[in-house]
Amino acid sequence: MAVMTGVIADDFTGATDIASFMAEQGWRVALLPGMPDMTQRWSDDADAIVISLKSRSLPADEAVRQSLQCYHWLKQQAGAKQIYFKYCSTFDSTPAGNIGPVSDALLEATGAPLIVHCPALPQNGRTVIHGHLFVNGVLLNESGMEKHPLNPMTDASLERLLAPQTPNATGVINLATVQAGVQAVTNALHQHQLAGNKHIIVDTLTEADLLTLADALQSYPLLAGGSGLGGALAAIAHPQHPLAQASGFATTIRAVILSGSCSSMTNRQVNAYKAQAASLPLDVARCMADDAGYIDEIALWALAHRHDAHAPLVYATQPPDVLRTIQQRYGEQAASQAVERTFAHLTIALRDAGINTFIVAGGETSGTVVEALQVKRLTTGKAITPGVPWVFAPEQQLALALKSGNFGQADFFFKAQEYAS
Numbered sequence: 001m002a003v004m005t006g007v008i009a010d011d012f013t014g015a016t017d018i019a020s021f022m023a024e025q026g027w028r029v030a031l032l033p034g035m036p037d038m039t040q041r042w043s044d045d046a047d048a049i050v051i052s053l054k055s056r057s058l059p060a061d062e063a064v065r066q067s068l069q070c071y072h073w074l075k076q077q078a079g080a081k082q083i084y085f086k087y088c089s090t091f092d093s094t095p096a097g098n099i100g101p102v103s104d105a106l107l108e109a110t111g112a113p114l115i116v117h118c119p120a121l122p123q124n125g126r127t128v129i130h131g132h133l134f135v136n137g138v139l140l141n142e143s144g145m146e147k148h149p150l151n152p153m154t155d156a157s158l159e160r161l162l163a164p165q166t167p168n169a170t171g172v173i174n175l176a177t178v179q180a181g182v183q184a185v186t187n188a189l190h191q192h193q194l195a196g197n198k199h200i201i202v203d204t205l206t207e208a209d210l211l212t213l214a215d216a217l218q219s220y221p222l223l224a225g226g227s228g229l230g231g232a233l234a235a236i237a238h239p240q241h242p243l244a245q246a247s248g249f250a251t252t253i254r255a256v257i258l259s260g261s262c263s264s265m266t267n268r269q270v271n272a273y274k275a276q277a278a279s280l281p282l283d284v285a286r287c288m289a290d291d292a293g294y295i296d297e298i299a300l301w302a303l304a305h306r307h308d309a310h311a312p313l314v315y316a317t318q319p320p321d322v323l324r325t326i327q328q329r330y331g332e333q334a335a336s337q338a339v340e341r342t343f344a345h346l347t348i349a350l351r352d353a354g355i356n357t358f359i360v361a362g363g364e365t366s367g368t369v370v371e372a373l374q375v376k377r378l379t380t381g382k383a384i385t386p387g388v389p390w391v392f393a394p395e396q397q398l399a400l401a402l403k404s405g406n407f408g409q410a411d412f413f414f415k416a417q418e419y420a421s
Helices: 012-024 060-076 099-110 158-165 175-179 182-195 207-217 227-236 264-274 284-289 292-304 320-330 332-352 363-373 412-420
Strands: 005-009 029-033 048-052 082-086 115-118 126-129 132-135 170-173 199-202 222-225 255-259 279-281 313-315 357-361 379-385 388-393 398-403
Touching (some): 005 012, 012 082, 012 227, 048 060, 060 099, 082 227, 099 158, 115 207, 158 170, 158 199, 175 182, 175 207, 222 227, 264 412, 279 292, 284 292, 284 320, 284 332, 398 412
Parallel strands (some): 005 082, 255 357, 279 313, 357 398
């Protein structure tokens, strides 16, 4: 069976995000955590293969190397007709970031005349107007993303954000053109190609706009952006394989919540949850010490609460002022690495003690957890909220909910457990 679209996602939550939107439209989606075996030929049935990397915060040259390896495997071993570079719907990327370099590398590898960028996800309030990204109607740089601890977004103009990342020219297809229909989009792409523009940003306000773009781009060799366009590509393909609703949960669910994101929404979710459930903040000083005894203490605490009405929460989530103090004291990278190392060791300890369900907040932390569990393939289940599905590792009998920091509402941790029950 031909693979229609091969997706290279720059983090784990982004991978489950686009896999969920595609699966909900009936595509058979294979979700592969981490780099595939470059020598292994793909032989399973799938409309789309989504590879989840952890490359968003890597140095650009390493992100390019990993992305190109995935591209070659998707083309040569899986026969993917279309390549989709999946990044965050809030375009998380500093001036030295990876979106431009990875896009340029894929442009050269595919030989495509240009790459279309569509980060919009109207279902979650992410829209693009006049080439500017909005979050729930607020400019990106005023939405709270300007306080992101790793990739602070201080500009909403996608052209200006891309400019320091690529030597190639950018252009915008405005909303009026998109809403004029497929032929208008096709004509605009041709004009940008004649003008020598390589990175084309498309305005998107509604789900109907996504369907128009998908219709115009369904045979295009190289696309980039959020999960909205991915779902629309599946929707217009009229697949014949509706998403199975069978649960992948173990008979007895033993869950824990791990929260590493410090986004505004995750802070709201953590505060709402710890008011009603057992919660334990990580001690960064002890994380820095890399003390095995500390891991044992946390694991024993979590296991003592495994029969509570609500799953125990272990969190590194902090408001911006507290986070700044921690970073100033220990160093931004050192603190982050120590926390993620702690989450990795804790994940292994909890799995070995019988925990089989992990609800995780934050792209970096989600990647840490999946890598620690050594999951090789995931199946996609029911969405808890748009962009956050339950995913399952059947061989290991594990269930995972991997949440991007900004996704979901304040009751997300409660809602996730309701969906698992």
